[in-house]
Structures are given as C-alpha cells and as structure tokens.
Amino acid sequence: MERLEILKTYKIYIGGKFPRTESGRYYSPKNPKGELLGNICLSSRKDVRNAVVAARKAYGDWSERADFNRSQILYRIAEMLEGRKAQFIDELIVQGVSQKAAKQEVELTIDRLVYYAGWCDKYKQIQSSVNPVSSSHFNFSVQEPTGIVGIIADANSSLIGLVSSIAPVIAGGNTCVVLASEKLPLCAITFAEVINSSDVPGGVVNILTGKRTELISPLTTHMDVNAIFYSGKETEIIKELEESGALNLKRIHSYDEDWNKESSQNLYFITDFQELKTTWHPIENVGGASSSY
C-alpha cells in the first residue's frame, strides 16, 4: 500500500515563533499548472505590527553583536540551507521552476549567504574613514545599522530574491520584517525554518505572507520602521513607498534587479541600510611634543 504523504501547514514567522495569522484568513495560490500550492496565511495589519514589535525587540541585541559573530551566524544559515537543498529544489519545482533552474537558484542562494557572511566584519573597514580635520581633533566616521527595515521581496522569485534582500540587511545589523512573494510564497516559510535553526535570534527576521495591497501600507506607514527595501519596479508602489515613508523620513530603496545573476550582490546593498556616525574628540597639544626626534 502506498504511504500517505504528510503535507506541510505553511505558517508565518514572527519573533522566532511560527504562528498562523492572527486574522485566521488564508489564500490558496496555484502553480502555473493550476495545482494548489497550499493554504497560505493571509497576514493582517496586526501581524505587521506584531512583527515590527518583534523586530524592534530583537534590534538591540542583534545590532550590538560583534560583526564577526554576525558573520558566523550568516554562514550558519548557508550551512543549514545546504543541508536542506533538496527540499528547496522540490518546492521551487512545485512552484513552476524547472529542475535545472531550481538547482541553480538554490545553489546561488547558498553562495549569496556565504558572500554576505564574509562582508559582515569587512564593510566598515572599506566604508569608514578617519577624517583629517584641520583642528586638533581625532575624527572618524563609521557605519551603524539604520534600524528596522521593511523588505518587500521580489514578487517573481520564491527564494533567491527573498534571501538577496534579507542577507545584506541583517549582515549590517538591522532587523527586518519581510513580505514574501504573494504568488510564490512557499520557500519563504521554509527559509524561516532554516533561519530558526541557524542561531539567528528570534525577531531578527520576521516573514509574512499575504496580499501586498493589504500589507505594504501598514508596513510603510509604521512609525517604528526606519527603512524600506523594495525589490521591484512598479512605479505605483515606489510612489506609495516614498510618499508614506515621508511620515518619519524612512530611507526608501527600490531595486530593479535580476537576483539570479551572479553579480546581483555587492557592498552597496549593505551600506544603503547604514547610517554614518562621525565622532570627534580633542587631541591634547602639548608644547614640544611636535619635535621630530
């Protein structure tokens, strides 16, 4: 007798926990063949707010971790993903990606995590500066994370787009609330399981599924969200983000990128979500100390 397969209940990911949406609602996206992908959570405004609270709670700890420690944790995500490669390939295929492309996408995703893992403790060395001011002061500028980043992940990819947005944001010490692709949501939740088993503290990454038309507005009008990472090129959405972002002067960054390209990764995706802090301190000028021995 053939064994009955166990189907997965797709949940959302908030504060390191996997609840269903508080609203109790769901939607049923289908793949290109018309097959049901699952009963996916139709997250609500309240879920967005809960996720932002969780992200803020996690921010202090995550942003103050040693950069080296964040590097190790991002690398750990890559390790965990490598171990579950087959599952992601299967999920991509179910969502309409070819076998070959699915394998490529998962492998590129893993490599991208390793890439950003490496940046964690290096971008400041490249992008900071000691500034040669004319007065007797020591003056330096160094990056700090912007805070809570709302990520609107690529609508047209299930995994690579999602991870290409999350990785640079958390590599820089931010925490985030992510809206997964509406029509290709499966990998987002499975990736949350990977994050949850990779020493990433709960709340650093929060992932919601549902309708963008419902969720973008509560995310971009939220006064405790500091920046938005939008992966896409819809001009109406960009306009809405920039307009409602003005409420608390969110940093809005929109990227029209093909994340499947090897080159769609760089230092500037990290520094776009960094604030520059410049510190001054006087240098004592003692007479005679300038003699050239």
Added chain:
Amino acid sequence: MAKKIKEINWDYAPSLESTSHIEVKEKYELFIDGKFVKPSSGNYFNTVNPATNEVLSSIAYANEKDVDNAVKAARKAYNEVWSKLSGKERGKYIYRIARLMQERARELAVIETLDAGKTIRESRDIDIPLACNHFFYYAGWADKLEYAFPNRKVESLGVAGQIIPWNFPLLMAAWKIAPALAAGNTVVLKPAETTSLTAMKLAEIIRDSGLPAGVVNIVTGYGDTGAAIVNHEDINKVAFTGSTAVGKIIQKAIAGTGKKATLELGGKSANIIMDDAPIDQAVEGIINGIFFNQGHVCCAGSRLFVQEGVADVVIKKLKRRMDSLIIGNPLDKNTDVGAINSKEQLDTINKYIKIGINEGAEMYQASCEIPKNGYFCPPTIFTGVAQSSTIAQEEIFGPVLTIQTFRTVDEVIQKANNSPFGLAAGVWSDKGSRVFNLTSKLNAGVVWANTYNKFDPASPFGGFKESGYGREGGMHGLSAYVKLK
C-alpha cells in the same frame, strides 16, 4: 580696597569691524546662465540687518518662470559643457572659486554679519574660512571619484536643485555647490529669503572665476521659489537643509519622480555631562553648544543632561558664565551673541519661552543689556524640565536650553535617544571607555566628545531618523551627487 575696584569701568571698549571696504548694491538680480538678469515678475523684496532693522538691499523675487530659465540653463551647461569636462578641469575651476573667495574673505564676513546678524568673530573665523575650505577640499575630489566608490563606475546625476537655510548662508551654499560640481553636476541654488547677500556675492565670484555659464545658477526668493525648484521636472536631485516639516513635504512632493534627495533637517541634540567631566571645559562646551550663532544651529546642544552629582555646580557655573556673555552689535569684535536672524524667528523663540514658563519650568536669562533696536534674545536656560515638556521635544532654533538631570548611563542614553530627531550629541567625561560607550550608543549622525559644534570640510555631517538622510562633507558627502554603475 573693594570700593576702589568697583569704581573702575571693566567694560570692553567697542571694537567695531569696519564696513568701508565692502560693496553692497542697492539691488540684486538673479544669476542665471552666467548673467545677472531681472526677475520676470519685476518684483523685489528687502533684506534687512536684523541688528538694526535697516534695509541693506533689495533682492529679486524669482517665480516659476525664472526657475525654469535657471534649470534650462543648468541643463544646457550640463549637456554641452560640464558633463564633457574632465574631472581634472572641473577641479581647477573649483580651486579657483576657493581662492577668489579667500581673497575676498573679509568682505564676505562683514556682509554675512550685516545680513544674518551673526557675530563678526564667528563669520570671520568660522563661516567664511569653512566655506572657502569646503570648495578647496572638494576641488581635489573631482578627478579622484573612483577612489571613493570601490568596484563601481561613478556618474554624475545631472541638474541639482539646492535649497539652503539662513543660519550659515555662505557656508551652506558651499556645502551644496562644491560637492555637486566636483561630482560633475550643474546647480540651481536658492538661498533663504533673509540672507541672500553672500550668495549673490558668491555669484559675482563665480562669474569672475570664468566658470562656464549655467553651471551654477542662483535664484533668490521665498518658499514658493524653492517649491518651483523641487517640483521642476528637469531636476535630477534635490538637496535641502532646513526644517523637518519642510523636509517631509519635499520627500512627498518628489515621491515617484526618481529625483534623488538629501535632507539635512532639524535636531534636538543632547549634550551630556557626566560627573567625572572637566567641569569648566564642559560649561564652555554647553555655552558653545547652545549659544553659538544665537542657537540658530540645527545641531545645537539644546537638551542638556547633567548627572545628578554635579548638577548644582554645573548650573551655578553655567549661570555665571552666561552673565559674562556680551550680547549686542554683531559687528563688534567683543560680541559673543549677535542678533536673531529675523522678527519671525524672534517671535517663534519667544513663543517657546512662554510655553516653557507655562509648562512650569524655571527660567534663567543672562543679565546682560540687550540693544533696543533690532531683534535680540538673551541667552536663556530652563531647569525643572520634564522629558515630556514641549521645549524639550521641539526644535526652538534659538538661544534656549533645557536642562534635565540623570543618575545612570543607561538612563541618559534612553532619554537622549527618546526623540524623533538624531542629528548630533555631545558627551563630556574624562573616562575614555565611558565616552566610547556613550558615543556608540547615541543615535546621532555627529557626536562630539569633550567638544561641541566643530565642523570641517573633511568631516561628514548629517542625521539619523527624522533629522534627515545623506551626508555633507568628507568622502561620504560625494555619494549625494553620484550614481554608481
């Protein structure tokens, strides 16, 4: 003995800076396409000396049509000349502007003091030298941009619309124009309506420098002139320094247009005195933090936090120091605190002082004499201020300080960061590890430790949170004016 000393007059003899070597015309036109042109409306407005209320000159009022002409000139100059010039040649023009400014520094300082009300000591020693140095600093970047952006090709943006405030008129013009030109952009700049004179002097210098026509255009006017720049279709970049309220309007106005923006906005910066701080230096730092430029400083240390153990002595010494400040004619080299920039601003400051009193805070004002004419406000401090007080939350932009006390480091970090703003902060302590703990935890773009209100062309300036985004100054100031490929 004591009686005899009292009879001696200890006042300083007046030491007025001469105004004989300056030239202020009766009327200033718009600087568009390398020429001084009349405003299409034929309208002019007066600019006054806020210390005397005397009219200094009348200034052309640019409307949409004038702005359109300026943008067209900037676009033409961008397409035909400036974007084709090598970085090396661009740099040489900017160096030349810096030198011409240096040669006329004294004249610029006197005019700045007359028009803005700031003390001659400040415009002579801070504003004007920093403005010249800013051009000199960025000139050298023009042919080295690739070094600032590893692994990327650097391209200019096009035409930059720049709107600047009245608190550091010429310095803000330099902060805007110099990096924009170095990165290969052309510019339409609007100075604030109360302080157009040094911008027009700069226009003369730019004309004399031989900079190709249309690379820099300066249009004078009020808020509607600024709005015409922001909303102009052919602007690629908006750079604004001013209030947070207007910054938000600008972000909304350009939403979805693809225009890039940098916003350098308001602040309510915390200046923190720990109990191990060198008290006398800290008191000087408090004075400089809030009374420098009459408190018309976006990064002014307007919220003072003093650790409980030293609060009494700090406040006592602060009051004594305030009483020795000289408020008066900005042209007098003895003057410490000059005139408030305009009647409107004086009204705003007085409104906040009233609110402070009504909310139950205790006020102390410097006992010095205040001139009868012109707009002046005595240095003012409030004690007994709560975190929730209006005067501790909103930007006053005047010589008004709120004082709160605290016990622990954690408490003061929380209080200091509990503000929508995040422009600057000050920390006073003799213990290095404590200083770095505070400087790294304060949410602010500029942190001064054991000093305050220091500026330099090589030092990036700009805020966190609702104090805006983007940096001006230093290598990082270049990114506001480039796109990376």
